[in-house]
Amino acid sequence: MRITGFRALTTVQEWGRAVGDANGVFADGVTEVPIVLVTTDEGITGVGMGSHVQLEAVFAAIEGEDPRSVTALYDRMQRQTFKAGHAGAVSGTIGAFDTALWDIKAKAAGEPLWRLLGGRDRAVPAYASGLDIGLDDEELVAAYQAYAERGMRAAKLKGGLDVERDRHRLALVRDVLADTGGVSRPGLMLDANECWNRKQAVRYVSELERTLDLIWVEEPVRRWDAEGLAAVGCGVRAAVAGGENLSGLEQFRGLLAAGALDIVQTASVWGVTHFLRVAALAHAHDLPVSPIGTHPVGLVHAATSVPNHLSTELQIIQPPVGVAVDVRVEDGAFVLGDSPGLGIVVDEDAVAACSARPTTVAYDGPGVRPERAGQRMPAAA
Template sequence: MRITGYRALNTVQEWGRAVGDANGVYADGLTEVPMVLVTTDEGITGVGMGPHVELDAVFAAIDGEDPRGVTALYDRMLRQMFKAGHAGTVFGTIGAFDTALWDIKAKAAGEPLWRLLGGRDRVVPAYASGLDIDLDDEDLIRTYQQYAEHGLRTAKLKGGLDVERDRHRLSLVRDVLTEAGGGARPGLMLDANECWSRKQAVRHVAELERTLDLIWVEEPVRRWDAEGLAAVGRGVRAAVASGENLSGLEQFRPLLAAGALDIVQTASVWGITHFLRVAALAHGHDLPVSPIGTNPVGLLHAAASVPNHLASELQVLQPPVGVALDLRIEDGAFVLGDSPGLGVVLDEELIGACELQPATSSFDGPGVRPERAGHRLLAAAG
């Protein structure tokens, strides 16, 4: 089998509400979903989700190769792009091709990827994550009631700008999940998306912890600040989670060496091979790993195969326009299907006919760091 080509495709995710974090908001509830389709001479096509940056340059590393040699081809793509830093969106492009190759490999074997990777159980525990910072109380309650109807009893809220507003919103969601669980204690997390300084993070979280029990605080300071993340971890009861915006093991090593992380995260956009390597590195430090992403289907399959998976982020309950997934949400978990590969089916005609266009680009809104982030004496009003 040989790789013969690729094509890029774009669709959109309809959230039906505003989504965002401390850095900004997509007010129209539409976000772009770029995809890469890799074709072969045996008629098998693989699907990966990720950026369309330097596509031709990255593809040159795998053109004409046997797609089943996925991990070797992953390293070949990294070598192809090492002068470009093979980080950021370039790393995301590599991840998209990598995910498509894993899809092909599993399809060629006639197995779902979770089985091909050695997974025993198709059930992948999940937690709810609404990208909810712009929701009023009524919409916040309604959103997490929908998650609760699917059995989720753990939730991660966006926050970091107003400690009392964060307390209020976390309490509302706690009550929703407690009621849905028949009084059982729910799990709560807070994601600050790098908006604090070290001292701000400790003050904010410690204040919340006077009345709330947080499982983890996510990205309390800059993602690369090993000393700062470790300092926050020493100053609060909650675990410290980060890693979704780190690309390459070289970016994780100093954080793990400094004891900066309690929960190791990696994003779906960076690909399956990256996740597997990060999971192994975390396991070597006796740390759990947790995938992040709007459409993390590739990492869900991979998560089923690693010994230290904790829980995967569930952001949205429906797939993007023109995308069908062989999975369901049940009893607080993703339940993967038996379709060969990732179980992703595309309706390219429907995608091509879709006229929805996000009003906010992916490099605006939450993608732009506010000027005063990490430099405020007082938290901004909600």
């Protein structure tokens, strides 16, 4: 079998509500979803979701290769881009191709990816994560009511700008999970998306912990600040989570050596091979790993095969426009199906016919760090 080509598509995720974090909000609730389809000479097509940056340059590393050599091809793609750097958006392109190759490999074997990777249990524990900072109280309760009805027992909220507002919102979600889900003690997490400095982080979280029990605080300071993350960990009761924006295995080394992370995270956009390697590194440090992402299906499959998986982020239940996925959400878990590969089917006609596009421009959304981030002086932080 040989790789013959690829097609790049872009569809959208329609959230039906505002989504965002401390850095910004997509007010219209429409976000783009880049898709890469990799074709072979045996008619098997693999699906990956991720960046479209430098597609041609990255594809040159795998064109004509046997897609079943996926882990070796992952390294070839990294070598292809090493001089300019394979981090950031380029790593997202590598991850999209990598995920598509795993899809092909499992389809060729006639098995779902979770089975091919050696998974035993098709049910993967999940937690709710609504990208919810732009919601009012009524909208917040409605959003997490839907998660609770799927059995979610833990939730992660976006916050970091107003400690009393965050306390109120966390309590609302706690009560929703308790009342609807029948959970006596729901798990609560807070994601600050790197909006604090070290002292702000400790003061802010310590204030919340006077009345709330947090499982973890996510990205309290900059993603690479090993000393700062370790200092926050020593100053609060909650665990410190991070790593979703680290796009190479080498970027985790200093953080783990410094004891900076209690929960090691990886983003679905970086691909399956990256996740498996980070999970192994975390396991060597006796740390749990937790996948992050809007569409984490590749990592949900991979999570079944690692011994230190904790829980996977569930952001939205319905798939993007023109995409169908053989996975359901029930009893607080992703439940994977038996379709070969990832179980993803892309309706290219439906994607082409979709006219919806985000109104929030790329340089004015949650992906842009605010000018005063980490330099504000809120009264309670």
